Amino acid sequence: MMWDHPYRKGDVEGGSSITQPLYPMMLEDPQLRWGFIRKIYSIVSIQLLLTIVVASIVVAVDPIKVFFVTTKAGLIVYILLIFAPLIVMCPLYYYHKRHPWNYILLAIFTATLAFAVGLTCAFTSGKVILESAILTAVVFLSLTLYTFWAVRRGQDFNFLGPFLFGAMMVLIVFGFIQIFFPMGKISVMIYGLVASLIFCGYIIYDTDNLIKRYSYDEYIWAAVALYLDIINLFLALMNVFRAADS
Template structure:
């Protein structure tokens, strides 16, 4: 018995040294090569990290170069109108990005433009808040994204599937959009903004779980750009929702 245990320990040590542990399937019904899927996942998260770092850099410039927010929020020029138009620019950029997200190297160029167009208004929004609130939101977002990602990988390995979330998340997102439009036309006070931020945080936490599950199981290897875009949007929207709560 002792000889058998020693042999098993040696085999496990050999597997770790040779990298065979990565051959374990990510979920029970997995039929593809786990090493290929892990390479795809690492690529997506590298792109996502690059997007987030670029967003922080652009937002930092927008916040601390004072003429930029002064131009957009001055009442004596059309900057305020441009501020609202900036929110539609990322949506417009999503259309060519979705169409060409598999065409290299155009997909990387469009991804860069999309990230910058979303980072710019995000930085302007952060300018409304104190540095303390922005930092708290950034820390909370990081903790939640990392925790939900680890949970989804853990749950997938045990056979859980989150594909059923899509109809509920889509319906909740439509409610959130309508709620936001009502807030613009008929502001309902600070408590409604807090409720709006809380609902948004819950919804985008659900999207992080759903998109991470798709990253593990459903995205094809050519969809690395679109996978990173999905997780990037979930992260940015979660951050903005937390800002709404903390303010």
């Protein structure tokens, strides 16, 4: 990939960390990449805030839970909500570089996924939700800091891509098997732990891509990748804590 703004050795004479290269052999201007990184984390923060607001409304308003549990229409809507983010991702992929459609589709994608997360939380104890949220935040921050530190020292995590993709396929197939052939509490805990490890790997992999590989007009797609890593890690940990709490 060609960088539009080559990095110049003289840019680091002031010694400021923001003008130092993020990784060895960096060719672009570090200030531009740092600006891009800040933009991504700002978008992800807004997505997470929207998710918390929507999920909190779903959990707090009892008629919403009653509708989804006691009516056939609620079941149909629930199924639609599960597949809605996947459906929205198709036009989002096509329009992710076109403003303002990229932001509109991103908002729809986030809201529908947040509603599904809220429904999951609605039937989970507050203790489990809090434990999962705290551990997700700690793990995400720790892995993000570690990745920036490791990349600065020349570590490259691009090799994780094929392994994580294969692990994800196994995880999806195993999830479908559990739908038709429900397994016990131990199996659910193992599934949640394995899923947690996979999404920890994805956080490192996507952060590495954020630092090195995403172009400046791919900010929406980069934000979606990190947001999904966080949400999926949270749901996986919630499965573990819920199984342990039952």
